[in-house]
Amino acid sequence: MQMRFYTLTDYPTGLPDRALFKLESQTLPELAEGEVRIRNSWLSVDPYMRGRMSGIHTYVAPFELGKPMEGAAIGEVIESNDARLNVGDKVSHMGGWRDIAQLPAQEVTPLPDIDVPEQAYLGVLGMPGMTAWTGLNLIAECRPGDNVLVSAASGAVGSMVVQLAKAKGCHVVGIAGAAHKLAWLESLSVEPVSYRDRNSHELSDAIRLASPNGIDVYYENVGGICLEAALSQLNEGARIAVCGMINDYNAEEPTPGPSNLAQLIMRKAKMQGFIVADYWEHYPEFLKEVAPQVSAGKIDYKETVKEGLENTPEAFLTLFEGGNTGKMLVKLDS
Amino acid sequence: MQMRFYTLTDYPTGLPDRALFKLESQTLPELAEGEVRIRNSWLSVDPYMRGRMSGIHTYVAPFELGKPMEGAAIGEVIESNDARLNVGDKVSHMGGWRDIAQLPAQEVTPLPDIDVPEQAYLGVLGMPGMTAWTGLNLIAECRPGDNVLVSAASGAVGSMVVQLAKAKGCHVVGIAGAAHKLAWLESLSVEPVSYRDRNSHELSDAIRLASPNGIDVYYENVGGICLEAALSQLNEGARIAVCGMINDYNAEEPTPGPSNLAQLIMRKAKMQGFIVADYWEHYPEFLKEVAPQVSAGKIDYKETVKEGLENTPEAFLTLFEGGNTGKMLVKLDS
Known part of the structure; x- marks a missing residue:
């Protein structure tokens, strides 16, 4: 059986060039003991993947040049050499950027039996949703009544943060760019603030208007003037x-950082980076809290979908152009 | 009785001009019920006072123009209208920048009965020492064996941080400028690193050499290239x-912040500002731990002393020229 997959031909500087992504094809070997073969239906592209496109090991290993790229994906088992998985099982795994994945069964997770579309496990109920929940609750220790500010608030992570914060009874301000994103935020009862054509002082003023009682929690997805403006309102x-x-x-x-980091002292504030993988033990807790809300339609999530494996690089690059609302996905022919 | 004191005539921009500090004199009123009169022997000048020299309320109220300035001081009670304090008591209080202080007795603290020079309560056993201890233990959660980096490591706070960290069994790197400061750090078994004539990359390299196993705790007093270099080694x-x-x-x-704040994500690191006043309930704990070390001569502390009330502004301005080693003090005639 043929597998079509993307490789990276070189590590980019700056915004990756489309030509660096190469669609290749190979004949898969026979299934080994303990392996399964999966026909992917949905692929995820995420901003963190940019970090894997350099020769430097950060918190994840870099993509190996010339090897199949990786990422979250949803698919259906089409052949199994492991007792734990049967043909027809819907699963999630990290063998994305390809149409057919052949993996050890222990690297493959059956989807929970919850009434949601399967691609939700790449978004609201997957890594982005879990990232939102973890940052808001475990890192920022968000409490009911807090004034919460979120940058990239209409993105896959940000749009979950704003809704989880609203559900907690917080006053929530969301920063975004395009008018339809701001309108969506408003429809979620989030105070929308545009960063477009604003310097950090103007953005600060807009945040102050939207949250006159200051900011208790800032969920940072962006950096740059968003961080500087947020620091000024803590x-x-x-x-x-x-x-x-x-x-x-x-x-x-190198882009300069905020000029007002001393606000951390003035406001006795804490700023903490995190990687969701370190908190994955809390995933069942997250699922228990959030899945019923998704299933009941209480979480409004948007998807931006490109069709076909050959559009995976375009989908990825769209992330850096503000081109997606909600989760960016690639849908494969089934 | 006459009190001589300094006032601020205007709020400075940039490095305060010497001419903004005005020495004035007034006749003190009769002691009211509950008040004491103190002849000051030592005055403290501290970097945080710069924050009070603006019209903006930060974490402390600004100095009022034309009113006596304030700051930590040590003195002897020369007249008392309160049962809690007697003539001859040695006390600490916030009525600094003046020779005679007249204050409500409840704002005055008798010095503990520990065998140390009285000015130690403005330095190693006072606010700077407590600041060092609080930041290291309560904020940075320093543990034995940690690799600790300290900026302004020969200053009043920094020099306590490095010694407290050494006493905990940490590997300690101290950043300073002048050769005699670096030599002092070396005499304390601290790895000295100079920031002089280095950009942030060169400073990063020097820190890596001095702490090949990276940095677990960074005690930040400076900002600028020190922070950028520290972030690169976390x-x-x-x-x-x-x-x-x-x-x-x-x-x-506005001076740009570090260009590599995203290291907080990569390294899953925490950055937290604090104000020592919020942790003052721990002062007895600090005193219990640190006072015996000071009294036994196990803490090496330096003082830079200017003589006479009229040199208080110079002492303060010296703080911003790297002119002090250890605690900057003003000694008054007794």
Whole structure:
């Protein structure tokens, strides 16, 4: 059986060039003992993957040049050489960026029996949702009544953060760019703030208007002027969960940090980076809390979908152009 | 009785001009019920006072223009209208920047009965020592064996941090400028690193050489390239206690922050600002632990002393020129 997959031909500087992604094909070997073969139906592309596109080991190993790229994916078992999985099982795994995945069964997780579309396990009930929940609750220690600010608030992670914070009874301000994203935030009873055509002072003023009682929790996905503006509005004892700094991921030159970090002292504030993988033991707790809300339609989640394996690089690159609302996905022919 | 005292005539921009400090004199009123009169012997000048020299309320109220300035001081009670204090008692209080202080007795603390020079209560056993202990233990959660980096390591706070960390069994690297400061650090078995004539990359390299196993705890007093270099060397789970950013206090333009704050994510690190006043309930614990070490001569502390009330502004301004080793003090005639 043929597997089609993407490889990276070189490590990019700055925004990756489309030509660095190469679609290849190979004949899969016979299934070994303990392995399963999966036909992927949905692939995930995520900002963190940019970090794997360099020769430097950060918190995940880099993609190996010329080898199949990896990422979260959903699919159906089409052949099994392991007692734990049967043909027809719907599963999630990390063998993305390809149409057929052949993996050891222990690296494959059956989808829970919850009435949600399967691709939800790449978004609201997957890594992005879990990232939102972890940062908000375990890192920023968000409490009911907090004033919460979220950057990239209409993204896969950000849109979950704002809704989880609203459900907790917080006053929530979301930063985004495009008008339809701001409108979506407003429809979620989130105070929308645009960063477009604003410097950090103007953004600070807009945040102050949207959250006159200051900011207790800042969920950081962006960096840059968003961080500087957020720091200027912190309340005493504020907590900043640093999930991402997408603003900097493709920077070719070092981009200066905020000029007002001393606000951490003035406001006795905490700023903490985290990687969701370290908190995965809490996934059942997350699922128990959030899955019923998703299943009952109480969480409004958007998806931006590209069709076909050959559009996976475009889907990935769209993430850095503000081109997605909610979770960016690739849908494969089944 | 006459009191001589300093007032601030205007709020400075950048490094305060000497002419903004005005020595004035007034006749003190009769002692009211519950008040004491104190002849000051030692005055403290501290970097945090720069924060009070602006019209903006930060974590302490600004100095009021034309009113006596304030700061920590040690003196002897010369007249008492309160049963709690007697003439001859040695006390600490906040009526500094003046020769005679007249205060409500409840704002005055008798010195503990420990065999140390009285000015130690402005330094190693006072606010700077308590700041060092709090940041290291309560904020950075320093553990034996940690690799600890300290900026402004020969200052009043920094020099206590390095010694407390050494006493805990840590590997300690101290950043300073002048050769005699680096030599002093070396005499304390601290790895000295100079920031002079180095950019942040060069400083990073020097820190890596001095601490090949990375940095678990960074005690931040400076900001600027020290912070950028420190961020580049963090170990996973590192903790940064942000005590001060003296680099920025006199900046007239916003100074850009570190370009590598995303290291907080990569290293899953925490960065937390604090104000020692919030932790003052731990002062007895600090005193119990540290006072015997000071009394037994196990803590090496240096003082830089200016003589005479009229040199208080110079003593203060010296703090921003790297002119002090250890605690900066003003000694008054007794």
